[in-house]
Amino acid sequence: MTTRARPLRKDARRNRDRLVESARALFARQGLDVALEEIARAAGVSIGTLYNHFPRRADLVEEVFADRVDTVARIAEHALTLEPWPGLVHFLERVCELQAADRGYNELVSRPAGAHRHGYELMSRILARAKEDGALRADITLEDMAFVTWGTSRTVEAVGAVRPELWRRHLAILLDGLRADAAHPLPEPPMRPEELARVLRGDC
Amino acid sequence: MTTRARPLRKDARRNRDRLVESARALFARQGLDVALEEIARAAGVSIGTLYNHFPRRADLVEEVFADRVDTVARIAEHALTLEPWPGLVHFLERVCELQAADRGYNELVSRPAGAHRHGYELMSRILARAKEDGALRADITLEDMAFVTWGTSRTVEAVGAVRPELWRRHLAILLDGLRADAAHPLPEPPMRPEELARVLRGDC
DNA sequence: GCACAACCTGAGGCGGTCCTCAAGTTTGTT
């Protein structure tokens, strides 16, 4: 957590908030690689001030997308109130909607390096329920869900300008591939949790 | 075609070949955004010479990946000699292998803008056969194959450093989603050919 | 072996982003 020893001076607080707000808007529209100077300009603040508050770009990114952790958790909790399979579908659809609505978030979750996946425990439960129900194939693991994120992320970004909702078709095909009644043996063992971690850290 | 009125002078020919060769290697390892100066250096040639032969980066990219058109066509032809469903599987696996083996090619086929998809007619035949056979679901179109490319492309690039073959698992799940026995109604109508063209052109 | 066209060279200008820091301004405190 970013609890500070001293509270910020009120002008500093204001500037910081403006920076986060501008960054949020620009990340959403233009992705995570916007020029920092542009963010500062949009916030009506100098580039030096931006660096005062966020020495590294990653600090700003983290601040901007901190709320997404809660959002995903809430989605997951709601999914758990539905029937097992529809719950899984709902969860994945809502997460993809987040990706489709925010280019920066889409890059964040799909780009190895700097990504952190949310709501592990909740997602595990969603999967476990769907498996017990017999709807989700048994050979799918939590780590396989990364394929859904990565797969749709490219589609979302590709078709965004032409037909923004088209990723739903891609996801639907993928979902049919997750159903127990379609299951054919999978090649390659699933990612071990530690392997996924390395991927997300962007190890080389 | 790049048939020239005059044949190149022999030193020019040599330099051009070296440039293409160096570019091929660097694109494969580092992606399409390598510095042009680095390519020139690797070719033992000045940056000016690179610009003489390839005024725009796209010219160089096109030259480097020209052979892929034939490669994909050959894969498709071979796929047509197999049983319908295994033929489709084989085709998609081989194309993904190309993506996995060459970062530049992976970016080229998956990145809207500058991409051109190969062997349309052949791929159509592969799909048609698999549908007639009853293995491939009937509501899948040629344009849906873009989802396979886009989907696996991100996975390929994400897991390349950790477990290069892991995309096979992603592809297998996707393939199970393409099977007729798994088919559930799809949301969103398929891309119209013209929509796919716009996506690949990178329209905004 | 001469002359001209074809080709090569690379220093340097341009535009862009990152990041720093010394000097100036604002805020909270006494």
Place this chain on the structure above:
DNA sequence: AACAAACTTGAGGACCGCCTCAGGTTGTGC
């Protein structure tokens, strides 16, 4: 009101990749 600490400012240096062009070099045809 006055002071110290907190904060802001923005010009400017460093780096990078793109691209040009005037001048030098090499190959080819006669």
